[in-house]
Amino acid sequence: DTAVSQTPKYLVTQMGNDKSIKCEQNLGHDTMYWYKQDSKKFLKIMFSYNNKELIINETVPNRFSPKSPDKAHLNLHINSLELGDSAVYFCASSQETGVNSPLHFGNGTRLTVT
Amino acid sequence: AQKITQTQPGMFVQEKEAVTLDCTYDTSDPSYGLFWYKQPSSGEMIFLIYQGSYDQQNATEGRYSLNFQKARKSANLVISASQLGDSAMYFCAMRLSGYSTLTFGKGTMLLVSP
Numbered sequence: 001d002t003a004v005s006q007t008p009k010y011l012v013t014q015m016g017n018d019k020s021i022k023c024e025q026n027l028g029h030d031t032m033y034w035y036k037q038d039s040k041k042f043l044k045i046m047f048s049y050n051n052k053e054l055i056i057n058e059t060v061p062n063r064f065s066p067k068s069p070d071k072a073h074l075n076l077h078i079n080s081l082e083l084g085d086s087a088v089y090f091c092a093s094s095q096e097t098g099v100n101s102p103l104h105f106g107n108g109t110r111l112t113v114t
Numbered sequence: 115a116q117k118i119t120q121t122q123p124g125m126f127v128q129e130k131e132a133v134t135l136d137c138t139y140d141t142s143d144p145s146y147g148l149f150w151y152k153q154p155s156s157g158e159m160i161f162l163i164y165q166g167s168y169d170q171q172n173a174t175e176g177r178y179s180l181n182f183q184k185a186r187k188s189a190n191l192v193i194s195a196s197q198l199g200d201s202a203m204y205f206c207a208m209r210l211s212g213y214s215t216l217t218f219g220k221g222t223m224l225l226v227s228p
Contacts (some may be wrong), residue, residue, distance in 0.1 A: 033215060040220070041153075041203055041220070041221050042218070042220055042221075043205065043218040044218075045215045045216070045217075048215050056215060088157065090159060092159075097212070097214065098147075098211070099145055099146050099147035099166060099167070099209050099210065099211050099214075100147050100164060100166055101147075101209070102149055102161045102164055103149075103161070103215075103216050104161065105151075105158065105159035105161075107157060107158045108157050108158065108159075110157075
């Protein structure tokens with residue numbers, strides 16, 4: 001059973017298009033996240049949701065819009081894709097927001113914008 | 115603001131030897147958690163080990179141990195008896211109390227040779 005699953009695994013699209021990445025976790029966690037990993041492997045937080053409520057939005061362009069229909073799902077919609085959006089996007093979840101709570105990551109979605 | 119520094123872009127080790135991956139951190143918050151993740155070439159993020167700021171003993175998980183030196187603000191990962199499958203990118207990360215996420219270092223690429 002996959003704990004955190006995200007689809008699709010690969011996404012190739014042209015500039016200007018709109019695309020979505022879906023994420024689901026079956027761990028019963030309350031908190032979910034989106035991270036972006038750039039070409040140098042640096043991981044940066046984009047959004048964090050706790051019980052469907054947005055709690056962290058790290059200066060991400062408003063072309064990126066997360067949506068959490070319930071606490072098991074956190075989807076990411078990207079409008080008007082740009083070349084610089086090419087990256088690997090990771091969804092993650094944690095049981096709580098405490099310091100001792102590790103994040104469990106999905107396998108990532110490699111987005112390529114041409 | 116918290117900061118994680120991994121000064122070794124790459125490390126080489128022979129199979130069956132031990133290796134230490136360095137991590138230093140900077141925070142004024144007395145309560146924090148330190149985490150190590152492994153990212154193999156297949157891309158997934160694997161949680162390895164956790165150390166809390168108030169933990170008196172160094173964390174251990176199988177062949178992984180964390181050399182926690184609080185006064186020096188360092189949390190080095192020690193991998194004993196390296197295996198070929200340990201070849202991967204390793205990330206150190208920190209989490210503060212409250213509604214915070216994981217902040218990652220830039221990573222260290224470990225290559226294990228036969």
